[in-house]
Amino acid sequence: MQKIVNAVRGQNSVFSNKSYLDNLSVPKSIIGRENESKKLVNYLLSYEKGLVVPLISIYGRSGSGKSTIIQFVCKNLDLDFCYADLRKSKTVFGCVNLILSELGHPNLKNAQGINTAFSILEKxxxxxxxxxxxxxxxxxxxxxxxxxxxxxxxxxxxxxKLLVLVEKLRKTSKHLCIITISNKILSEFDLDDRVVSRIGSSEIYFNSYSEDNVLKIIRNRAKKSFSKSINDEILKYCAKISSEEHGDARRAIDLLRTSGEIAGNDKKEISKQYVDDAIKQLQKNQLTTVINGGSFHFRLACAGLARLTFLSEEQWHSTSELYSQYQKILYKDRQKISYRRFSEMLVELVNSGIAVSQTISKGRQGYGSQFKLTVDPNLIGISCFPERWKGIVNAKAAHDAMQKSQSMSSHGKRNSSLSNLRNILDSNAEKNWNDYVRK
Ligand SMILES: Nc1ncnc2c1ncn2[C@@H]1O[C@H](COP(=O)(O)OP(=O)(O)OP(=O)(O)O)[C@@H](O)[C@H]1O
Ligand SMILES: [Mg+2]
Known part of the structure; x- marks a missing residue:
C-alpha cells in the first residue's frame, strides 16, 4: 500500500494545484472568445426588452470551448438555468428525465409518459x-x-413540445430559451417543418482555436497548476500537437496534465520526451475506452479495419471490403449484422475519431464510402486485442523477412503477397476472433 501511495504522490509531485488541469469543471477565467460570449449575452439579455429567441444553436469542433463558455456566461449573468449533458442518457425519455433530475426531481418511469414529464418540467x-x-x-x-x-x-x-412550452410561458411574460450545443450545425438534424419554422436562425459558431489560442489557454493553466514553471518550448509543443487536426483545448490540457504525471512518476521535470509518452498513453486510453465500451460487432468492425490496414499497403478501405473482412473474423456461431447496420457502425467509428471517411465516385455505380484509420493499427491491436494481435504481428514479421530474402521489391508484388498472407491467415486458426473480442 505504501508503495502505491508513494507512486501516486510521486506522480503528483510536480503539481501545485491540479484543479486547473481539470477538463470537467468550468474554469474561473476564460481566455478570448469575446465575440461568441458577446453574441450569447446579446441573445439572452433581450429578455429585458420583452423578447428572447426560443432557441440558440451553438456548434463547432470538439475542444473549442462551447460547453465551457455557455456555462461560464450563464453563471456570470446570474440567470436561472439548467445545464444537461445529454450524453449521459440514451433515449429521448432518458434526456427528459435527466433535465428533471438536474432540476432536483426524482426520475420518472417510462410508463408515466412524456406528457407527464413535460407537465412536471413546466411546474x-x-x-x-x-x-x-x-x-x-x-x-x-x-x-x-x-x-x-x-x-x-x-x-x-x-x-x-419544448417550443410549445416556450410559447405558453411567453403569454405570462415569462421566457424560456433553449440552447443546443453540438458539433453539428442545426440544419443537419432531422427536424420537422413545424420545428424548423419556429426556431429561427440564432446560431453561434465556435471556430476551432488556432495554435496560438491553445498556447495562451495552456500557458495560463500551467502557471497556476505546476509547482515549477514549465519551459515555454514544451507548452508550444503541446499546443502544436493539439492543433494538428484542429485546435483542441481539451486535448492540450489533457496532454499537459498527463505529461506532468509521467514526469512526476520518474521524479523528473517535464520534457518533450514526456509529452511524447503522454501522447501514446492518451491515445491508448482513448482507444480502449471507445473500443472496449462498444458492442461486440463494433469491436469486430474495429478489429477488422485494424487487421486489414496492418496486412495491406492500402490505407483506405471500402465498406464492402470491410464488411467482408468482418465476416471472415466473425465465428460461425454468431449471427452477423446486416450490411446496412455495419455501414452505420463505420459511421460510429468515424464519429468516435478512430477513423475518417471519404466519398469516392464508382463511375456508373454511383458513389461509395471509404474509411481510413486515424491511429496506428498496431496500437489498436496491442491495446484492445492483444492475444489475437500477437499472432498477426508474428506472421507478418515472418512474411516480411521472407520477402526480404527473396528481395521482392516491386510494390505490386508486395501488395499481392500481403493479400496472400491475409488469405492464409483467413483459412487458418487465426480466423476465430470471437473469444478475444468478447473479453
Ligand atoms: N477560452 C477558453 N479559456 C479557458 N479554457 C478553455 C477555453 N476554451 C476551452 N477551454 C478549456 O478546454 C477544455 C475543452 O473545452 P470544452 O469542453 O468547453 O469544449 P467543447 O467545445 O464543449 O468540446 P466538445 O465538443 O468535445 O464537447 C475545457 O477544459 C475548457 O475549460
Ligand atoms: Mg462540450
Whole structure:
C-alpha cells in the first residue's frame, strides 16, 4: 500500500494545484472568445426588452470551448438555468428525465409518459421563476446529437413540445430559451417543418482555436497548476500537437496534465520526451475506452479495419471490403449484422475519431464510402486485442523477412503477397476472433 501511495504522490509531485488541469469543471477565467460570449449575452439579455429567441444553436469542433463558455456566461449573468449533458442518457425519455433530475426531481418511469414529464418540467420552471423573481429561464442541452440516436423516441417531437412550452410561458411574460450545443450545425438534424419554422436562425459558431489560442489557454493553466514553471518550448509543443487536426483545448490540457504525471512518476521535470509518452498513453486510453465500451460487432468492425490496414499497403478501405473482412473474423456461431447496420457502425467509428471517411465516385455505380484509420493499427491491436494481435504481428514479421530474402521489391508484388498472407491467415486458426473480442 505504501508503495502505491508513494507512486501516486510521486506522480503528483510536480503539481501545485491540479484543479486547473481539470477538463470537467468550468474554469474561473476564460481566455478570448469575446465575440461568441458577446453574441450569447446579446441573445439572452433581450429578455429585458420583452423578447428572447426560443432557441440558440451553438456548434463547432470538439475542444473549442462551447460547453465551457455557455456555462461560464450563464453563471456570470446570474440567470436561472439548467445545464444537461445529454450524453449521459440514451433515449429521448432518458434526456427528459435527466433535465428533471438536474432540476432536483426524482426520475420518472417510462410508463408515466412524456406528457407527464413535460407537465412536471413546466411546474419546476414556474417554481424557479417564483423563487428568483427572474423572468428568463435558460435550458442548455449539451451533446444535443444524443437525442437523435433514439429513432423511436421522436426527437423532433421533443423539441416541438419544448417550443410549445416556450410559447405558453411567453403569454405570462415569462421566457424560456433553449440552447443546443453540438458539433453539428442545426440544419443537419432531422427536424420537422413545424420545428424548423419556429426556431429561427440564432446560431453561434465556435471556430476551432488556432495554435496560438491553445498556447495562451495552456500557458495560463500551467502557471497556476505546476509547482515549477514549465519551459515555454514544451507548452508550444503541446499546443502544436493539439492543433494538428484542429485546435483542441481539451486535448492540450489533457496532454499537459498527463505529461506532468509521467514526469512526476520518474521524479523528473517535464520534457518533450514526456509529452511524447503522454501522447501514446492518451491515445491508448482513448482507444480502449471507445473500443472496449462498444458492442461486440463494433469491436469486430474495429478489429477488422485494424487487421486489414496492418496486412495491406492500402490505407483506405471500402465498406464492402470491410464488411467482408468482418465476416471472415466473425465465428460461425454468431449471427452477423446486416450490411446496412455495419455501414452505420463505420459511421460510429468515424464519429468516435478512430477513423475518417471519404466519398469516392464508382463511375456508373454511383458513389461509395471509404474509411481510413486515424491511429496506428498496431496500437489498436496491442491495446484492445492483444492475444489475437500477437499472432498477426508474428506472421507478418515472418512474411516480411521472407520477402526480404527473396528481395521482392516491386510494390505490386508486395501488395499481392500481403493479400496472400491475409488469405492464409483467413483459412487458418487465426480466423476465430470471437473469444478475444468478447473479453
Ligand atoms: N477560452 C477558453 N479559456 C479557458 N479554457 C478553455 C477555453 N476554451 C476551452 N477551454 C478549456 O478546454 C477544455 C475543452 O473545452 P470544452 O469542453 O468547453 O469544449 P467543447 O467545445 O464543449 O468540446 P466538445 O465538443 O468535445 O464537447 C475545457 O477544459 C475548457 O475549460
Ligand atoms: Mg462540450
Amino acid at each position: 419546476l420552471i414556474l417554481e424557479k421563476f417564483e423563487k428568483s423573481n427572474n423572468s428568463l429561464f435558460v435550458l442548455c442541452l449539451d451533446e444535443f446529437d444524443t437525442l437523435f440516436y433514439d429513432k423511436r423516441g421522436k426527437p423532433s417531437d421533443f423539441i416541438y
